Amino acid sequence: MSLLDEITSENTKPRHDCMVCFCIRDMSREDSAELVSCLADATYTATSIARVLNARGYPIHVEGKQIRRHRKMCI
Numbered sequence: 881m882s883l884l885d886e887i888t889s890e891n892t893k894p895r896h897d898c899m900v901c902f903c904i905r906d907m908s909r910e911d912s913a914e915l916v917s918c919l920a921d922a923t924y925t926a927t928s929i930a931r932v933l934n935a936r937g938y939p940i941h942v943e944g945k946q947i948r949r950h951r952k953m954c955i
């Protein structure tokens with residue numbers, strides 16, 4: 881791997897560990913598409929999305945902080 885390749889790969893790494901992005905990658909294509917559209921739609925509250933993900937066993941806190949961070953940092 882060239883130096884350029886190494887720097888490029890370092891540069892495209894996510895800048896933070898986002899559990900919501902992890903959920904999107906982990907889910908089926910259908911579920912993740914629905915999650916992405918809910919995340920993009922402000923009428924779905926962070927807490928309601930968080931409660932559902934938590935109930936499905938993902939390490940998402942029900943108070944929705946990770947959802948709000950994802951909406952701010954990742955979209």
Ligand SMILES: [Zn+2]
Nearest residue numbers: 898901950954
């Ligand atoms: Zn994210």
